[in-house]
Amino acid sequence: MKHVYGFAENVAETHDERKSILGGKGASLNEMTALGFPVPSGFTITTEVCQQFNRSHNYPEGLKQQVESALTRLESATGKRFGDAKNPLLVSVRSGAAISMPGMMDTVLNIGLNAKTLLGLTRADHERFGWDAYRRLVQMFGNVVGGIDHARFQDALEQLKSERGVSADADLNQGDLKELTLRFEALFVAELGQAFPQDPEQQLWAAIDAVFRSWHTPRAVTYRKINAISRDVLGTAVNVQAMVFGNQGETSASGVAFTRDPATGQRKERGEYLPNAQGEDVVAGLRTPEALDALQQTMPAVYAQLQDVLERLERHFRVVQDVEFTVEEGTLYLLQTRAAKLSATAAVRVAVDMAQEGLITQSEALLRVQPRQLAQLMHPSFDPQHPETVLAAGLGASPGAASGRVAFEAAQAERWAEQGKDVILVRQETSPDDIGGMQAAQGLLTSRGGFTSHAAIVARAMGKPCVSGCEALHVDAKAQQLSVGDVVVQAGEWLSIDGGTGEVFRGQRPLVPAQLDACAHTLLSWADGVRRLGVRANADTPHEARLAKALGAEGIGLARTEHMFFAQERMALFQQVIVTRETSQSASLLQRLGRFQQQDFEGLLEAMDGLPVVIRLLDPPLHEFLPKTASELERLAQTLHLSEATLGQRVAALQEFNPMLGHRGCRLGVTHPQIYEMQVEAIARATVRLQAAGKVPQPRIMIPLIGDGREMQFMRHLVSRALQRVLEDASTAIKIGTMIEVPRACVCAEAIATHAEFFSFGTNDLTQMTFGFSRDDAAKFLPAYKDNGLLPQDPFQQLDQEGVGQLMALAVERGRQGRAGLGLGLCGEHGGDAASVTFCHQVGLDYVSASPYRVPLARLTAAQAALSPSGESTP
Numbered sequence: 001m002k003h004v005y006g007f008a009e010n011v012a013e014t015h016d017e018r019k020s021i022l023g024g025k026g027a028s029l030n031e032m033t034a035l036g037f038p039v040p041s042g043f044t045i046t047t048e049v050c051q052q053f054n055r056s057h058n059y060p061e062g063l064k065q066q067v068e069s070a071l072t073r074l075e076s077a078t079g080k081r082f083g084d085a086k087n088p089l090l091v092s093v094r095s096g097a098a099i100s101m102p103g104m105m106d107t108v109l110n111i112g113l114n115a116k117t118l119l120g121l122t123r124a125d126h127e128r129f130g131w132d133a134y135r136r137l138v139q140m141f142g143n144v145v146g147g148i149d150h151a152r153f154q155d156a157l158e159q160l161k162s163e164r165g166v167s168a169d170a171d172l173n174q175g176d177l178k179e180l181t182l183r184f185e186a187l188f189v190a191e192l193g194q195a196f197p198q199d200p201e202q203q204l205w206a207a208i209d210a211v212f213r214s215w216h217t218p219r220a221v222t223y224r225k226i227n228a229i230s231r232d233v234l235g236t237a238v239n240v241q242a243m244v245f246g247n248q249g250e251t252s253a254s255g256v257a258f259t260r261d262p263a264t265g266q267r268k269e270r271g272e273y274l275p276n277a278q279g280e281d282v283v284a285g286l287r288t289p290e291a292l293d294a295l296q297q298t299m300p301a302v303y304a305q306l307q308d309v310l311e312r313l314e315r316h317f318r319v320v321q322d323v324e325f326t327v328e329e330g331t332l333y334l335l336q337t338r339a340a341k342l343s344a345t346a347a348v349r350v351a352v353d354m355a356q357e358g359l360i361t362q363s364e365a366l367l368r369v370q371p372r373q374l375a376q377l378m379h380p381s382f383d384p385q386h387p388e389t390v391l392a393a394g395l396g397a398s399p400g401a402a403s404g405r406v407a408f409e410a411a412q413a414e415r416w417a418e419q420g421k422d423v424i425l426v427r428q429e430t431s432p433d434d435i436g437g438m439q440a441a442q443g444l445l446t447s448r449g450g451f452t453s454h455a456a457i458v459a460r461a462m463g464k465p466c467v468s469g470c471e472a473l474h475v476d477a478k479a480q481q482l483s484v485g486d487v488v489v490q491a492g493e494w495l496s497i498d499g500g501t502g503e504v505f506r507g508q509r510p511l512v513p514a515q516l517d518a519c520a521h522t523l524l525s526w527a528d529g530v531r532r533l534g535v536r537a538n539a540d541t542p543h544e545a546r547l548a549k550a551l552g553a554e555g556i557g558l559a560r561t562e563h564m565f566f567a568q569e570r571m572a573l574f575q576q577v578i579v580t581r582e583t584s585q586s587a588s589l590l591q592r593l594g595r596f597q598q599q600d601f602e603g604l605l606e607a608m609d610g611l612p613v614v615i616r617l618l619d620p621p622l623h624e625f626l627p628k629t630a631s632e633l634e635r636l637a638q639t640l641h642l643s644e645a646t647l648g649q650r651v652a653a654l655q656e657f658n659p660m661l662g663h664r665g666c667r668l669g670v671t672h673p674q675i676y677e678m679q680v681e682a683i684a685r686a687t688v689r690l691q692a693a694g695k696v697p698q699p700r701i702m703i704p705l706i707g708d709g710r711e712m713q714f715m716r717h718l719v720s721r722a723l724q725r726v727l728e729d730a731s732t733a734i735k736i737g738t739m740i741e742v743p744r745a746c747v748c749a750e751a752i753a754t755h756a757e758f759f760s761f762g763t764n765d766l767t768q769m770t771f772g773f774s775r776d777d778a779a780k781f782l783p784a785y786k787d788n789g790l791l792p793q794d795p796f797q798q799l800d801q802e803g804v805g806q807l808m809a810l811a812v813e814r815g816r817q818g819r820a821g822l823g824l825g826l827c828g829e830h831g832g833d834a835a836s837v838t839f840c841h842q843v844g845l846d847y848v849s850a851s852p853y854r855v856p857l858a859r860l861t862a863a864q865a866a867l868s869p870s871g872e873s874t875p
Contacts, residue, residue, distance in 0.1 A: 004066040006043045006073060007033040007241075015317075021046050023237030025096025028337045035316065037309060038333050041077040042091070042241030043070035045208065047098060050235030053212045067208075070240070078242050083200040088117035090133070090243040093207035095214060097236040100338055101223050106144040106214040108207040109278060110137035110243060114198040129248050131177035136278060138184040138196055141203065145210045148191045150431065156183050170276055204240070211238050219432045226439050226462075228793070244333045246326040247278050251299070253327045254279040257292055257306060259314040262322070262340045262460055263399055263451075265349030265519075269310050271323075272450045279324055279335065282450075288469045289450045302332050313337055318359055319368075320350055341461040343399055344376035345517070352519045355526075362526045363867050369523060371834035371857045371864070376400075376463030377520055378853045380511035382498060388505045391495075392484045394445075394470025396502035397456035402443030402465045403496040403508040406489055408477040410437025417441070424495045426482055428475050430455040438462065443497045445504060447473040447482075465499030473504075516551070516856060524552060524856055527863035533840060534847030535858045536612070538827060540564065545607035548852035552859050555611035555698070556604065557760060557849020558827035561679060562620040564600045565593075574625050575636055577675065579650045590678040597682035598689075605690055605697035612698045614760060614827070614849075615683060616739060617676050618668060619704035621659035626651050660774070665705025666715050676715075677722040684726035687734065700735045702760060707742035709751025716755045737823065741765035746811035753818030760849070761808055763828030763836075767795050770804050796829070799836035809843050825849060834861040841865035 005011050005022060007029050012018045018027035026044035033039045045067065052060055075081050080089035090112040110133045113121065122130030142148040157169070160180050166172060172180070188196045197203055214220060215235040223229075246254030255273025260266060272289035274281050275298065282289050296303040306325065309332070313321045322340035326333045342350060347369050355365040379400040404422035407413040410433070413423045417440035425441040427434065429448045438444060438458055443465040446455045450469050459466030474483045480491040487506065489495060494508040516524070536557035537548030545556060565574050570593065577589045604613050627633045637647040656662040669676040683699050690697040703715045719736050727734075737758030738745070743766070745752060753759070768775050773782075775796050785791040799805055808826075815822050825847040830836035832854030840848050841862060850858045 001060065001062075002066070003046050003049050003060055003063050004043055004070045005030070005046070006070060007039060007041060010034075019098045020234065021048075021237075023047050023096035023098050023239075024100055024338055025094060025336055026237045026239050029239065029241070031316075032313075032334060032337060035312075037313075038331075040242040040244050040333050040335070041074055042239060043067075043074065044096070045238040045240070047234040047237045050212045050215055050237065053209075054215060054235060067240075074240075074242060080242075082112050082204075083117065084120060085116045086120045088112055088120045090117075090121070091204070092239075092241050092243055093204065093211055094239045094241065094336075095211045095236040096239050097215070098234055099229055100341070101220060101229075106211050106217075107280070108137070108140045108144050108210070109280065110134070110140075111203045111207055112200040113137050114200065114203075116198070117200070126248065128174035128177060129245065131174050131181055132247050133245065133278075135177055135181040135184055136280075137203075138181060138188060140280070141196070141207070142184065142188045142191070144214070145206045146188065146192050148187065152187060152191070153184060156180070156187060169281075208238050208240075211236065219435045222435050222439070226435070241335070244326045244328045244331075244335075245278070246274075246328065247276050248329050250275055251327070251330045252276055253295070253299070254282055255289070255292065255295070255325055255327075256282055257310060257323045257325060258340050259310045259321045259323070260340075260346070260350060262320065262342045262346050263397065265342065265346035265353065267353060269307065270451065273325075273327075279326060282453075288448060288471060299327060299330065302327050302330065305332050309334065315359070318354070320346075341457055342373075343460045344373035344379075344463055345399055346460075347373045348377065348517075348523055349519045352522050363530070365523065366527055366530070366860065366863050367867060369860060371837075371861045373463065374520065374856045374860050375832075375854060377516060377856070378514050379463070379465070380513055381500075382496070383510040383512045386510050388496070388507065388509055390503045391487065391506045392470050392472040392504045394447075394467045394473075394502045394504065395451055395456075396498065396500045397451050397453070397468040398444075398459035398464060398466035399500040400443070400463070400465035401496070401498050401500075401509070401511060403494060403511070404442040405492050406482065406495050407437070407441070408475070408480055408482075408491055410434040410440075412491070413437035414440045424497060426473075426475060426495070427455070427477070429453060430458070438464070443467075443499065445470060445473070445495070445497050447471060447475045459499070465497055467497045467499055467502050467504055470502070470504060513853075520856070524859050527859050528552070531859065531862035531866050533837070533845065533862035533865065534825075535855055535862060536614075536825070536827075536847050536849040537852050537855055538831070538849050539604070539852060542603035542607040544852055545604050545613075548855055549608060549611070551852055551855040553611075553852065553855045554847070556608055556613040557825055557831070557847060558702075559604055559613060559615045561597070561600075561616060561618050562624075564597065565618075565620075565625070570596055571625065572636070572639070575627060576640060578622065578625060578654065578672070579636070579647065580640060586674065590674055594678045594682045594685075597679055598686050601683050601686035601699070602690060605686055605699060606695060608698070609690075610696040610698065612700055614700040614702050614737075614758075614825075615679075616702045616704050617666075617679050619665045619739075620668075622654055622656070622663040622668065624659075626654055660768075666703050666711060667705065669703070669715055669718060670711075673718055676718060680719050680722035681726050683734070684723050688726065700737060700758065702758075703736070703738045703756075704762070705742060705765075706738040706740075706752060706756075707744040707748070709748055709755065712738055712752045712755040735823070739827070740808075740811055741769070743770050743807055746807040747814075749811040749814035750818035753815040753822050756819070756822070758823030758825065759811065759815055760824075761811070761826040761828060761845075763799060763804060763808075763826060763830045764796065766807065766828070767800060767804050770800070770807060771795060798833050799830045799839055801839050805839055805843070812844055832857055837861040838865045 022044045080087050082089045090110050092109045094107045139153045143150045185196050246252045253273045253275045254277050257271030261270045271292035274289045320340040321337045324336040351365040351368040354360045355362050382401045404424040407423045413425045414436050416423050423441045424443050425437050426445045429446050444455050444459050446468045456468050472484050482489050496505040496509040536555045537553035538558040539545045539548050539556050540563045637644045687697045706712045735757040737756045739762040740759045741762035824845045827849040831848040832850035
């Protein structure tokens with residue numbers, strides 16, 4: 001079986017097929033070579049080898065012979081020989097998974113370099129270059145293969161620079177680099193108890209082993225978990241490529257370029273480079289690089305060639321490309337190209353622009369944007385009404401604004417985030433090992449690095465604000481403080497960053513909600529043109545309703561009336577209603593509550609004029625409304641002219657052992673019908689009043705927690721009678737339906753549907769009751785379930801399609817048997833989750849309802865579900 005492919009070999013027909021075999025990096029190198037781009041020669045060991053290696057810790061039979069043959073062909077292509085003292089071939093060993101995981105797995109450069117081949121590599125007039133390459137090999141090999149903490153090597157480098165009185169790596173001469181290499185080799189021996197290996201073959205296979213093993217490093221596992229990458233995805237490929245050197249003097253350089261701005265989406269290439277440096281220096285953020293435009297002044301011919309290459313790559317792949325390049329003594333080489341990680345703003349703009357340019361279709365544009373990116377567009381910005389003095393400024397590397405407490409270590413950021421604190425992670429530069437802390441933080445701030453540093457790339461992928469290269473910051477992680485001049489900020493103090501402008505502020509700044517830009521509105525208008533699934537909003541106030549409508553909601557799918565009773569005056573009235581036993585007194589109290597409710601409903605219906613508004617009748621666990629303190633009990637007793645002892649007995653009688661499964665929902669309507677009648681009459685009066693004002697109110701009445709056809713029949717009769725007492729015009733038809741949230745309701749859906757005109761799935765409670773998980777307590781054990789593979793995701797965040805979803809499908813089928821034209825929706829929190837929305841499309845619902853800020857996400861996902869058999873967006 002073939003396990004090794006040269007870059008020039010024909011591997012598969014499509015790019016996706018090549019990626020599954022060669023990984024993303026190997027596929028792009030293979031494709032660029034076929035297209036004639038200047039790619040250093042090399043070969044790829046397939047992803048399947050990684051799977052077998054990590055499963056059995058052995059390689060497939062014949063792999064070593066295939067690698068030897070590929071290495072021989074590489075020697076022929078380059079005219080150099082691996083391990084040769086006079087004209088040595090050096091290679092890089094790089095990872096490359098089928099799914100992009102930037103910086104999460106390992107790379108080793110300059111493999112094949114040793115005391116013997118160093119002489120062949122180094123020219124008499126350029127000895128510094130050889131020692132620079134050798135010290136990098138010892139450093140990377142020691143870290144990646146030997147597991148020596150990268151900081152140990154970095155500390156040794158900083159110590160030598162301090163001794164020599166220089167601030168930049170480039171200021172060290174060849175004697176300094178030789179000394180540094182000797183110190184690195186001594187560190188290698190001290191840490192591992194053996195000398196740095198001199199055998200090129202041993203170096204090569206140790207590096208290959210390490211890259212395959214890096215598939216299971218904690219940072220790689222964490223990254224896949226954060227990005228919901230399936231455990232079934234094949235591992236990484238290994239790419240062995242002839243080295244080209246960007247550290248051979250001022251006519252050499254290494255850099256990263258994007259075919260469009262990955263932060264804004266602007267149609268102009270953007271990138272950075274470092275003269276006289278290897279590529280790892282750019283992405284590691286150890287030095288602050290120069291903007292790509294500066295290359296036009298120093299190497300105009302190379303700059304012109306690079307511009308042409310970038311344009312051709314984007315036209316070929318039809319996706320914004322992230323390109324790593326090296327210039328070796330004036331000659332340009334491409335080391336990698338991949339789909340760029342774009343900020344949410346850029347992803348939307350690029351999709352719209354490319355469609356309008358004719359590069360892709362509108363349907364492709366809709367599938368290109370990930371729903372979570374639309375959610376990220378709703379990131380807030382700083383309130384301009386509260387200006388602050390800028391503490392420092394760096395590079396705005398990932399847009400958005402955030403405030404948080406300063407954490408200097410990734411583990412510290414994770415701990416504080418678990419405690420509910422907002423965190424800004426501050427580092428000199430981030431490394432892949434910081435991935436957990438980066439995910440936990442609200443934003444990232446680094447004193448080093450540039451637009452293409454690890455922090456910047458990962459932040460854009462995560463949708464988090466990032467300011468990089470803020471050189472005015474002096475970050476002292478050991479002392480747990482940063483300073484800017486005389487200003488010192490300690491760990492735990494508040495800091496605010498603007499990832500768009502690059503500005504840093506001391507303290508906490510107030511935020512204001514974001515607004516969708518013109519490109520987002522254009523994309524969503526295309527989505528509305530193709531989706532079948534309607535999108536409504538969960539909203540309890542006129543303000544929320546107006547916001548949801550502005551974001552494209554086609555009505556309200558859930559208005560929770562219990563939220564309208566929490567104001568002090570209303571709470572006091574309701575407490576009196578449920579504990580009094582005087583009919584006349586109760587009627588007077590309900591009349592007062594009814595006036596409040598009418599105002600509430602008028603506001604909602606007017607805000608959604610002409611659109612449906614589904615109003616759920618009261619669904620509180622009754623205990624939430626009982627007096628909880630001695631002072632509340634005393635005040636209520638005085639109001640009702642009762643003794644505290646008598647009132648205490650009545651309150652005690654209403655207490656429940658398990659309130660979430662107790663006296664709530666329609667059960668309240670059965671025992672206290674006058675409460676539901678008050679609400680229904682208030683809905684009817686609001687409707688009549690708005691009609692008289694020329695409005696077109698469209699209320700729907702939803703009865704909660706129904707589990708039986710007889711229950712629904714009883715409640716419908718109660719609601720209908722209340723409506724008839726107010727609505728003189730028989731043409732005013734208000735639909736009556738129920739929320740499906742009890743598993744029994746799914747089984748008995750046919751009987752329930754004969755008395756209900758619509759179903760709305762309340763998947764929060766349906767999930768809770770189906771699993772027997774308390775959603776308030778499940779956080780204590782659900783992480784362990786996910787870590788052990790017992791659940792693929794939190795079922796309260798993403799709909800459980802195997803269990804809850806099948807109950808929904810059963811309810812849809814049986815409900816339609818009971819009533820032709822039955823309306824079907826979903827109003828649980830799952831209405832704002834992309835995978836759950838896709839399932840709702842597939843199972844045949846009419847609409848989903850989400851919180852206002854998730855309405856755009858639901859609109860896009862509904863369109864993707866209509867366009868794609870799987871309903872999944874593409875990267």
